[in-house]
Amino acid sequence: MSTEDKLKNVSPTFGNTVLGVVPSTKALSIVGSSRSNGEREADDFYPTPPYAVEELLKREVFSGNIWECACGEGDISEVFKNKGFEVISTDLINRGYGEQLDFLQSDLVADNIVTNPPYKLALDFVLKAKKQGKNKIAMFLKTVWLESDSRYDMFQDTEFPLKTVYQFSKRVTLYKGGVKMKNSGMIAYAWYVWDKDYVGKPTIEWIR
Ligand SMILES: C[S@@+](CC[C@H](N)C(=O)[O-])C[C@H]1O[C@@H](n2cnc3c(N)ncnc32)[C@H](O)[C@@H]1O
Numbered sequence: 001m002s003t004e005d006k007l008k009n010v011s012p013t014f015g016n017t018v019l020g021v022v023p024s025t026k027a028l029s030i031v032g033s034s035r036s037n038g039e040r041e042a043d044d045f046y047p048t049p050p051y052a053v054e055e056l057l058k059r060e061v062f063s064g065n066i067w068e069c070a071c072g073e074g075d076i077s078e079v080f081k082n083k084g085f086e087v088i089s090t091d092l093i094n095r096g097y098g099e100q101l102d103f104l105q106s107d108l109v110a111d112n113i114v115t116n117p118p119y120k121l122a123l124d125f126v127l128k129a130k131k132q133g134k135n136k137i138a139m140f141l142k143t144v145w146l147e148s149d150s151r152y153d154m155f156q157d158t159e160f161p162l163k164t165v166y167q168f169s170k171r172v173t174l175y176k177g178g179v180k181m182k183n184s185g186m187i188a189y190a191w192y193v194w195d196k197d198y199v200g201k202p203t204i205e206w207i208r
Contacts, residue, residue: 044118045095046174046181047072048140053079055207056114056138056191059166064111064135069103070125071095076114076140104128116140123151126194130160136195143167143188155202162202163195169208 053076062085068077071089074097080087088110089098101108104124113133117125122141129137137160145151146165155162167190174184191207 044120045072045093045176046116047075047176048116049172049174050075050079052140052168052172052189052191055168056166056193057083059205059207060136060138060164060191060193062112062114062136062138067108067110067113067132068098068115069101069106069113069129069132070115070117071098072116073097076116080114106132108132109134112136112138114138123154126154126192130157130194133160133194134196136163136193138191138193140189141192143190145190145192158199160194160196161198161200162192163198164191164193164202165204166191166193166207167204169206 057079062080065086065088066077066080067088067090068074068080069090071077071091073095074089077087077089077098088108090101090103090106091098092100092102094100104121109132111134113129114137115125117139119142122139122145126137126139129139146155168188171185171187172189174181
C-alpha cells in the first residue's frame with residue numbers, strides 16, 4: 001500500500017493535503033531562521049537515538065497507528081516499525097525517508113503522534129498534535145521545556161492532558177552519521193506523553 005493510501009486510511013477526515021508538495025513559505029521562513037546563527041543544525045535536524053525510543057516503548061502502550069510527523073531520516077519510525085506498528089512518516093524536508101509534508105499545515109489524523117519536533121516549533125507541534133491525534137502524543141523534548149509562561153496554558157489543558165514525563169537519568173548523546181553532535185550530552189531530555197483518556201495530574205518517571 002502506498003503511503004498516500006495509508007494516510008487516507010488513517011482517517012476519514014483526510015483532506016486536501018497533497019504529498020510531495022513544496023513546503024509553505026511560512027513554515028520555511030520559521031524553520032530557516034534556525035540556520036542563521038550558524039550553531040543549530042539546518043531545519044533543526046537532530047536524530048533521536050533508537051535506544052531512547054525503545055525505552056519509551058518499554059513504558060508506554062500505543063494502540064493503533066503511529067504518525068511520525070517530523071521523521072527526519074526515520075530513526076523513530078524504524079523502531080516502531082520493527083515492533084510491528086503501522087507507521088506513517090512525513091517531514092517538511094525530503095531527507096530520503098517518508099513523504100514531504102508540513103505538519104503544521106496538514107489536516108491528516110492519526111491514532112498516535114510521536115516525534116522529536118524542531119525545538120523552536122515544539123509548542124506549535126504539540127498544539128497541532130492535540131488536534132490531529134486521537135489517542136496519544138509522545139514528544140522527545142528538553143527537560144527545561146517544562147518551564148516557560150508560554151507553555152503554561154497548554155500544560156493545564158484537561159481535554160488532551162499531559163500524562164507522564166519520562167526523564168532520562170543519564171544524558172542522551174545524539175549522533176548524526178555516527179558522529180557525536182556538537183554540545184550533545186550537555187542537554188537533559190525527556191519523553192512527554194499526552195493521553196486523551198487520562199484523568200488526573202501528570203506523573204513523572206525516570207528512565208535509567
Ligand atoms: C529534531 S529533528 C528530529 C527528526 C526525527 N523526528 C528524529 O527524531 O530522528 C526535527 C525534524 O523536524 C523537521 N521539521 C521542521 N519543521 C517541520 C514542519 N513544519 N513539518 C514537518 N517537519 C518539520 C525537520 O526537517 C527535522 O527533520
